[in-house]
Amino acid sequence: MSQAIPLLIEAVLESPVIISPEAYLTLDSLLSASCQLFNEDDSDLPLQKHDDVYHASAGILVGNPIQLEAPFVSRMTLRDYGDQRILPNKHGKRGDSKLVVKLNAFPHMARVDRYPVHHYPKIIWFAKGNPGKTHELVSRLTGVGKRCNSGYGQLGTISVMPMPIDYSLKLPDETPARPIPVSLCKQVGIDDKASCLDRVTYKPNYFDFELNATLCAIPTTRRISEDQLMQVKEVV
Amino acid sequence: MNSKSTAALNLYHQWFGDRARSACGKTAVINKPAATHCAGCGATGRLHSANSKEDSHSFCDVCVTVAGSYEGIKNPGRMGAGWAAIITPENAILSTGNEENMGAFKKLPNTQVFNNTVQKTLIQCILSPPEPPLILVAFGNSSPKVCRQLRVSYSKDLLYISGDSIDRIDAGIVRRSVSAINDADVPQKRLASATSSVLTIARGVASEQALERAKKTIIDAEDKHPGITDIIRSMPLADSLEHRWIMACAYAK
Numbered sequence: 001m002s003q004a005i006p007l008l009i010e011a012v013l014e015s016p017v018i019i020s021p022e023a024y025l026t027l028d029s030l031l032s033a034s035c036q037l038f039n040e041d042d043s044d045l046p047l048q049k050h051d052d053v054y055h056a057s058a059g060i061l062v063g064n065p066i067q068l069e070a071p072f073v074s075r076m077t078l079r080d081y082g083d084q085r086i087l088p089n090k091h092g093k094r095g096d097s098k099l100v101v102k103l104n105a106f107p108h109m110a111r112v113d114r115y116p117v118h119h120y121p122k123i124i125w126f127a128k129g130n131p132g133k134t135h136e137l138v139s140r141l142t143g144v145g146k147r148c149n150s151g152y153g154q155l156g157t158i159s160v161m162p163m164p165i166d167y168s169l170k171l172p173d174e175t176p177a178r179p180i181p182v183s184l185c186k187q188v189g190i191d192d193k194a195s196c197l198d199r200v201t202y203k204p205n206y207f208d209f210e211l212n213a214t215l216c217a218i219p220t221t222r223r224i225s226e227d228q229l230m231q232v233k234e235v236v
Numbered sequence: 237m238n239s240k241s242t243a244a245l246n247l248y249h250q251w252f253g254d255r256a257r258s259a260c261g262k263t264a265v266i267n268k269p270a271a272t273h274c275a276g277c278g279a280t281g282r283l284h285s286a287n288s289k290e291d292s293h294s295f296c297d298v299c300v301t302v303a304g305s306y307e308g309i310k311n312p313g314r315m316g317a318g319w320a321a322i323i324t325p326e327n328a329i330l331s332t333g334n335e336e337n338m339g340a341f342k343k344l345p346n347t348q349v350f351n352n353t354v355q356k357t358l359i360q361c362i363l364s365p366p367e368p369p370l371i372l373v374a375f376g377n378s379s380p381k382v383c384r385q386l387r388v389s390y391s392k393d394l395l396y397i398s399g400d401s402i403d404r405i406d407a408g409i410v411r412r413s414v415s416a417i418n419d420a421d422v423p424q425k426r427l428a429s430a431t432s433s434v435l436t437i438a439r440g441v442a443s444e445q446a447l448e449r450a451k452k453t454i455i456d457a458e459d460k461h462p463g464i465t466d467i468i469r470s471m472p473l474a475d476s477l478e479h480r481w482i483m484a485c486a487y488a489k
Contacts, residue, residue: 021404064438067475116475196408197368197391199240209239215390220406 004048004055006166008232009125009138012156016068016119017061018146019153022200024219025059025144026178027125027134027168032204034137042204046133051184052203055128055168057177059144061223065118070152072113115146123155124229126167126177135160164235171221172232178202179216192217237277237384244386244398245277245298248371252323252347253301259344262305262313274299276383293380302386303379308340319375320357324366331357358397359485362407363414365392376400403477410481416467417486424487427464430457434468 009027019025028045035042048055123144127134138158145153169188171177176190179202185192195217201209202216271283276299283294284304295303305313315321318333327346332338333353341347350357354374361372369390375382376399387396393408417427433450436442442450457464472478 021406064435065473066439066441067473118473195391196394196406198394199243199388199390213239218394220393220408 003130004128005131006163006168007127007129007131007134008161008163008167009127009134009158010161011123011138011144011158013061013120013123014154014156015143015152016066016070016117017123017144017153018070018115018117019059019061019144020146021222023145024179024200025123026054026206027056027059027127027138028054029204029206030141030144031056031134031137034140037140045129045204046137047127047129050169050188053169053178053180053184054203055166057126057168057171058179058219058222059123059125060221061118061120062122062124062229063120063223063226065120065223068117068119070115070117070147072115072147072150073110074113075110117152120223121226122229126163126171128166128168131160131162161233167232171219173221175221176217176219177221179218181214181216183214185217190217196220241384241386242277244371244388245302245383247369247388248323248373248386249298249301251325251371252321252328253298256306256328256341256344256347257301257304260306260308260341261301262307274383275380276303295380295383299380299383302383306340308342309337310334314379315375316379317375317377318354319373320352320354321371321373321375322357322361322366323371323373324369329357329366355484356488359481359488362395362405362410362481363485365389365395365407368392372397374399405481406472406478409472409478410485413467413471413478413482414485416470417482420461420463420467422461422464422467424483426457426461427468428483429453430464431468431471431474433457434465435474 028047031045032042141155142148143153143155167177169177170190176195179200180188180190181202182192197215198218199213200216200218201212203212271294273280274283274296275293276295279296283296284300285294303314320331322329329348331350331352335351338349338351341349369388371386371388372395374397378400381400385402386398387402389395395405395407397403430453433453436450454465
């Protein structure tokens with residue numbers, strides 16, 4: 001891959017974001033999703049690779065968030081009814097009643113999902129790769145996080161800035177910038193014994209736990225203040 | 237049931253369930269033929285009822301070790317609400333709120349049963365966890381849910397509490413914050429009011445009067461407990477699970 005330089009990608013969040021603690025929003029997962037949205041090959045992302053691991057950090061939220069809750073009313077789907085735990089048309093005993101659903105209400109039975117939502121001003125990623133192509137792929141995304149197709153986590157202005165140092169695997173505070181398999185930690189200068197470990201996926205497709213999961217050092221710096229971001233930028 | 241839960245369920249069975257079932261379990265009763273799937277993991281094949289009642293759920297050989305009945309446990313016969321377990325490959329620590337259940341698992345080597353509340357057991361585990369990997373379970377009323385929602389913790393700083401829900405806790409941050417609060421000896425009410433004031437100012441979306449009140453609260457708190465603002469700023473977000481556990485651990489009685 002040509003022109004692999006360390007980058008800082010900064011995106012303004014125009015709407016609140018729904019992000020689960022287990023979703024790291026790594027840049028490679030987003031670029032891969034961007035390719036898949038347009039039926040393009042996602043096997044050659046414009047990012048440098050170290051073994052199987054892309055030089056692409058997890059998403060880091062910037063600033064102080066406003067905390068909200070987003071209730072979503074949706075219809076019960078056929079998949080819900082296919083669940084072995086749901087007992088159609090059966091009067092439940094005490095304690096079981098939540099799982100009893102009357103099939104004659106289908107497809108109008110409502111289900112409410114509640115998500116904690118955070119309104120952060122910005123999200124950033126560190127990466128090492130081709131700045132132009134990376135910008136192009138990120139710009140095509142409708143948003144980040146859960147329910148981004150319903151208006152949450154919408155991205156506004158996106159800027160890509162070259163950096164003198166590559167923070168895409170190890171952040172300035174010496175913590176992992178993304179999930180890194182324990183077997184690779186030493187090579188990238190991460191102390192796996194001092195890191196948080198979990199069995200997670202570390203390469204696209206991130207939803208394929210069977211195939212792509214292993215014991216990894218996981219990122220712990222998930223949000224920073226505006227001042228900390230300014231300090232990182234001052235290095236440039 | 238996702239593959240993370242399947243892996244955890246298999247480890248629970250391997251580390252604890254299989255031994256416990258053979259040493260202390262009740263005789264399994266093959267359920268009525270109408271049951272085709274395990275209520276826990278959805279597997280087909282040989283199924284057992286969780287206890288001798290006809291209308292109970294059916295469980296496979298693996299899930300029955302989580303949800304099934306054990307000798308020495310009073311009604312309902314299984315580990316349910318009030319039970320917590322810390323399972324590692326080497327040993328198991330179980331706690332129950334009912335003293336009558338203390339006799340369960342006495343035949344099982346490397347297993348200790350304590351009379352303790354679930355909350356206290358979880359607090360102890362968060363503050364001084366055993367060597368990972370470990371499975372931390374807060375059993376609930378729904379035994380199929382516990383089977384489906386088991387998680388393994390591979391690090392002392394990231395603990396999963398399995399049970400009716402799966403709670404993922406950054407235990408490292410919790411321990412650091414609890415230690416800072418204890419060192420500063422801040423009363424719970426003052427910390428709560430100062431936290432909400434710091435948040436109000438950080439967001440900046442409040443009336444001038446509210447902002448003034450918040451500033452005054454912080455100044456008062458700083459006078460009495462110098463450094464309290466720094467402690468609050470180093471803590472996780474106020475609506476997070478970690479924040480709730482910090483408060484629970486720091487002010488546990």
